[in-house]
Amino acid sequence: MQDSGFVSPDEIRAHFSCAMSEMYQTEVPLYGALLELVAETNNELLHSSPSVRKHLTQTGEIQRLSMERHGAIRVGTVEELAAIRRLFAVMGMQPVGYYDLGPAGVPVHSTAFRAVHEDSLQASPFRVFTSLLRLELIDNPDLQRLAKSILAKRSIFTPGALALIARAERDGGLTKADAASFIREALETFRWHTHATVTANEYTKLHDQHRLIADVVAFKGPHINHLTPRTLDIDKVQAEMAARGMSPKAVVEGPPRRQCPILLRQTSFKALEEHVAFADQNGPEGRHTARFGEIEQRGAALTPKGRALYDRLLNAARAELGEAPTERNAVRYAALLVEQFEAFPDSLDEMRRQQLAYFRYFPTEQGLAARHVERASSLQALIDAGHVSYEPLVYEDFLPVSAAGIFQSNLGDNGNARCNSTGSQAELEAALGVPVLDEMKLYESSQARSIDLCMERCQPNSMITMHR
Structure with a gap:
């Protein structure tokens, strides 16, 4: 209430x-x-x-x-x-x-x-x-x-x-x-x-x-x-x-x-x-x-860049199939999807590095413990130091x-x-x-809020540039 x-x-x-x-x-x-x-x-x-x-x-x-x-x-x-x-x-x-x-x-x-x-x-x-x-x-x-x-x-x-x-x-x-x-x-x-x-x-x-x-x-x-x-x-x-x-x-x-x-x-x-x-x-x-x-x-919400890649690969698979997916061609369509989507990175680290997906960031116990001791110049530095983790x-x-x-x-x-x-x-x-x-703006805002919270909890007094 x-x-x-x-x-x-x-x-x-x-x-x-x-x-x-x-x-x-x-x-x-x-x-x-x-x-x-x-x-x-x-x-x-x-x-x-x-x-x-x-x-x-x-x-x-x-x-x-x-x-x-x-x-x-x-x-x-x-x-x-x-x-x-x-x-x-x-x-x-x-x-x-x-x-x-x-x-x-x-x-x-x-x-x-x-x-x-x-x-x-x-x-x-x-x-x-x-x-x-x-x-x-x-x-x-x-x-x-x-x-x-x-x-x-x-x-x-x-x-x-x-x-x-x-x-x-x-x-x-x-x-x-x-x-x-x-x-x-x-x-x-x-x-x-x-x-x-x-x-x-x-x-x-x-x-x-x-x-x-x-x-x-x-x-x-x-x-x-x-x-x-x-x-x-x-x-x-x-x-x-x-x-x-x-x-x-x-x-x-x-x-x-x-x-x-x-x-x-x-x-x-x-x-x-x-x-x-x-x-x-x-x-x-x-x-x-x-x-x-x-x-x-x-699964993971994709950025505009990731969505463009997804659409291109999906359209390529359907174009090669040449007709609507049905029970008759289901096995071939599944194989075409797998073949086309080899071009889409299948690791969280690579998806994040290429900015293909949106992520939520979390302060780790190590990051919270080090908040008054260590400083970092960027979000990536906190991740590299083990102070911040992320999930899609x-x-x-x-x-x-x-x-x-x-x-x-x-x-x-x-x-x-x-x-x-x-x-x-x-x-x-x-x-x-x-x-x-716009759903993309909603995901972007959610990601940004999680970054801000990490920076606040890991480095409450720091004035740093966040590389999102």
Whole structure:
């Protein structure tokens, strides 16, 4: 609790994340099996690899590992997106990054709502990848008008949720009782509903235009379509899923397996076919496919230089493959990734030396003991003297190519499809009502704060130049 009597946004976010996980496990029992598999895999690796345990303990990630989740939702209108932004703000989550999935044939653009300070991320690393349907990409004017009219009739928030959002904005926070009510009311926005808001014929028209359009438009709200736990060994999870009754996608999205993981690797079990009742039906006679189980493994956040190298190597592997990665060419694609990524240094020292990744710096016991005795002219001198250690900053965000690959795998769309448009960050920001934050600047600031803290704790009275 804060001195004001309000519950901190971090605490609200942590409780909301747990409540959403419980709700989703009830809705999709296979998600519970996925959590068990991830927990077993993580525990095995932590017991067998002292170096991994040491790294996670040093960074504090070991404390957040079991509660780490990211969800994904899709909204239909700019009004819905603006209100979602206000809802997440109550939980201390801000829009970070812009993702255009149109070039991959997915008619949305997106941002990720998350906490932005490292202390808040340690308290709760819950994230929600949020996509806005681009109705202008529906090339059938009649169908576009139909979609707009359907969306205009719905309200995805309960009156209670809207009232509590307004109260938090007016008062600057929520009391413990109001926070508990807010979590209950907000969950209703993301709950699955078997009753569609459209007729079977309308659903078919929307579905034939694009399966994602039907998922966004045909239901009462932006049901959570996956809730992703974090694993420490995604290749083992991928291999184990089939044995647990899950049908894994063909390839793991992102970079290949490395000694020093970078960015984000993702896989999933394929979307479930679910019974739904259309507006002109008496019971759940229809079928809808959208929700699936996703798993992720997170690595080091890359600098602009590192990201440029990553993008170049990934694009080279996909260009040599010559088609979208599928079950048929999965083995060849994996080999091409390994071959291309030989050009990306696979040691923390080299990644830091070449400024390919962001790092968090820690004063060592030796450095703290020597603080009144020894002076150093730079951060590197403190590292060389053993007074400061470092670990890579974990990547907290997403990758457009990987997100598109997950979408396509679970929507069944042609991996080579394209939407006839270009992205527009300005349009998404206008819908949000605020600018999206630059994730690179967030990582740079976090790295800088850790350096400042090291210099303060190791040399509190020194006036030195820090070479970052």
